Amino acid sequence: MPRRLRRPALPSRRRTAATVVAAALLGGTFVGLLSVSATSHAPSAQAGPPETHPPVKVLPAEAHGKGETRGKAGAHGKGLQPGKGPGSAVSVVQIVAHPDDDLFFMNPDVSQSLHSGSPLTGIYLTAGESDGVNSRPHDRHLVAPDKAGYAEARQNGIRAAYAEMATGSRTSVWDREAIPTAGGGWAELDTLRAQPQIKLVWLQIREAGATNGNRPHSLHGLWDGRITTLESQRSSGTPVPTDFAYTKEQVVATVTGLLERFRPTFVRMQDPSPGTYPKSGKFRDHQDHLYGARFVQTALARYEQLPGHPHVGVQNYLGYPTTVLPHTLDAAAAEAKLNTLKTYSWLNGVHDCEADAGCGDLKVSVRPTGRGWTKTVRYARGTSTSWVQRDPDGGLHAFSVLDGRLATWRKPADAVTWQGPELLPGGGLDSGITSVTLPDGRIAVFGTRTILGAAAADYRREVVTTVQSAPGGAFGPWTSLGTPERNDASGTSDISAPAVTVAPDGRATLVLRDSLHQLAAREQRADGGWGPWRSLGGTEVYGDPVAATDANGRGYVFISTPSTVLAWAEQTPGGPLTGPAPTGLPPTTLALSASAAPDGNGVRLWFRKPSSGDLRSADFSGTRPVSPFTELPGTGVAGFGPVSGGDDLLAVRSRTGFLATASHGRAGVRPVWTLEKFLFSGAPDAGTDGVAAIGLDGHLHWTPASH
Incomplete structure (x- = not known):
């Protein structure tokens, strides 16, 4: 094995003042209430000025009796008790193609993890060397191409951004060393001296250098087999001692080895199936993002089979496609995210890193907002709020995806704590499952899974379902419901997470968004089989659809476009979904949820106001546009x-990333938001009995309702 090398800490000059850019994201006390008596507004109305309210309560993650017992662990053997053994603490690994992909597409989640005190490791697959010119466009003619130098400048910018988010000082010292990889090459490992649980790993593989261009010497070409090895691109100043090259297998082995080293309970990664533009066939996202994510998927599938590791959850993030969508972040969060990008891009021009290559990415300094990316963060799948089901006797069932398998929890009606997770057989599940209770009391779970295959051409994603054998009984084997996609090449297997309606006779209708950005559906027949996929239409729909059934048994499906929300509805209970019908709603931030309307007429849709985080709701009966929506200002949350x-x-995700809960609906009482101090994945699930959320530790956190 090659000798391990250590490089002394690089010297740095300290700035006279530091800007704590994460303060707006994780500041101490928040104030604000939901107004129970909020008035209805026309779609064009603006929220009024913020009011002054009592402070929000902030509770630790252990509050409200959130006891959890880890029961059966599937193939992993013995169950685990909280706080003991693997999986008892949060460890986040995030893997991206280029330096800055995490800052543009994963923040503010990144800064929230940095401030949690838990281990966080950022892994960069490529060197990000581009054309080797680190300059603003008008200075380009003055700068000679230097790929090693530009790669170093981007590293310096990332180190400055992470140091500033974590400590308040962009010049906080990093210790840098070379480590051998499981793939037979080398990587640079950087550790933040002031907070050594924060680490960065640079694999320094050659990048494609073009979003869609034909570049065989890239992760894309290596994945497809157009080349057998892909070379490294070492940055200047790196402690890595020599050049190297990887085969496809060696890249997978390298990433798998890093997962073994850092033992994550949660992995952040880019979207492996972002889709293509139908007319041109070009990728909607950068080819390095797409194929880098597929290498990570393959490594995760291998890592998940290894014994003894903590259960791991996964979140995919949308990249370039966020450009055309309404902004999700409020002004304070967007400004903090932008400030981090300004630090990365070396916008202040202060040469405080003592590197001839430069202290940041000057290409980004021209437009540190990207294409609106600093005002947005979006998950690709994983936004369903229908992952907890309730028995008639008050028992509860919860579902998530850990280790690429369905994880189930159970809380009997007379119990205080939950039992689980039990991991069901069958791997490859993507994050973002949904569940429904059938009329006979059985529960059905639906999701998508990725088939990696032996060859690149075998890659595909499909819909799968599993159903209990009897109410409260075991789940049966997974059944594939296929995909509406012709093949992976035409649309990168770009299908959303599914939504499901159930007719009074138990027949299910499955709906998802396809790579043409339309809705597609399969209906279950009376004999239990499934009919063919059919198109439901719609134009430029995005995100995951949501489904709900009203008090009369009629099913509804909603999905967003960049400018409004479209609806499909059954004209009679169990009839075919028809639409799309205009709802008259303004733009939303995509992540919708729906449930039966309290008055029994139609369904109530919940969504967010763009660029604010404020909450909105509206009722829809399927025979007319929605009622004027109700706006619930989320000031302070x-x-x-x-x-x-x-x-x-x-229950919502707050600006801090913490779970925020509030009672709602008691006339004359203004409910107070309560923040619980743990970070969670996906979406929370709130019912009359309590709120459930899956923490980044893979634990189910439960907050019983106060009555």
Whole structure:
């Protein structure tokens, strides 16, 4: 094995003042309430000025009796008790193609993890060397191409950005060393001296250098087999001692080895199936993002089979496609994210890194907002609020995806704590499952899974389902419901997570968004089989659809476009979905949720106001546009993502990333938001009995309702 090398810490000059850019994201006390008596507004109305309210309560993650017992662990053997053994603490690994992909597409989640005190490791697959010119466009003619130098400048910018987010000083010292990889090459490992749980790993593989261009010497070409090895691109100043090259297998082995080293409970990664533009066939996202994510998927599938590791959850992030969509972040969060990009891009021009290559990415300094990316963060799948089901006797069932398998929890009606997780057989599941209760009391779970295959051409994603054998019984084997896609090449297997309606006779209708950005559906027949896929239409729909059934048994499906929300509805209970029908709603931030309307007429839709985090709701009966929506100003909570709950409890992701809950619906009482101090994945699930969320530790956190 090659000798391990250590490089002394690089010297740095300290700035006279540091800007703590994460303060707006994780500041101490928040104030704000949901107004129970909020008035209805026309779609064009603006929220009024913020009011002054009592402070929000902030509770630790252990509050409200969130006990959890890890029961059966599937193939991993013995169950685990909280706080003991693997999986008892949060460890986040995030893997991206280029330096800055994490800052543009994963923040503010990144800064929230940095401030949590838990281990966080950022892994960069490529060197990001581009054309080797680190300059603003008008200075380009003055700068000679230097790929090693530009790669170093981007590293310096990332180190400055992470140091500033974590410590408040962009010049906080990093210790840098070379480590051998499991693929037979080398990587640079950087550790933040002031907070050594924060690490950065640079694999320094050659990048494609073009979003869609034909570049065989790239992760794309290596994945497809157009080349057998892909070379490294070492940055100047790196402690890595020599050049190297990887085969496809060696890249997978390298990433798998890093997962073994850092033992994550949660992995952030880019979207492996972002789709293509139908007319041109070009990728909607950068080819390095897409194929880098597929290498990560393959490594995760291998890592998940290894014994003894903590259960791991996964979140995919949308990249370039966010450009055309409404902004999700409120002004304070967007400004903090932009400030981090300004640090990365070396916008201040202060030469405080002592590197001839430069202290940041000057290409980004021309437009540090990207294409609106600093005002947005979006998850690709994983936004369903329908992952908890309730028995008639009050028992509860919860579902998530850990280790690429369906994880189930159970809380009997008379129990205080939950039992689980039990991991069901069958791997490859993507994050973002949904569940429904059938009329006979059985539960059905639906999701998508990725088939990696032996060859690149075998890659595909498909819909799968599993159903209990009897109410409260075991789940049967997974059944494939296929995909509406012709093949992976035409649309990169770009299908959303599914939404499901159930007719009074138990027949299910499955709906998802396809790579043409339309809705497609399969209906279950009376004999239990499934009919063919059919198109439901729609134009430029995005995100995951949501489904709900009203008190009369009629099913509804909603999905967003960049400018409004479209609806499909059954004209009679169990009849075919018809639409799209205009709802008359303004733009939303995509992550919708729906449930039966309290008055029994139609369904109530919950969503967020763009660029604010404020909550909105509207009722829809399927025979007319929605009623004027009700706006519930979220001052002091903000955040992004789905709104779960209804008239009794509401649960959302706050600006801090913490779970925020509030009672809602009691006339004359203004409910107070309560922040619980743990970071969670996906969306919360709120019911009349309590709120559930899956922490980044893979644990189920439960907050019982106060009555």
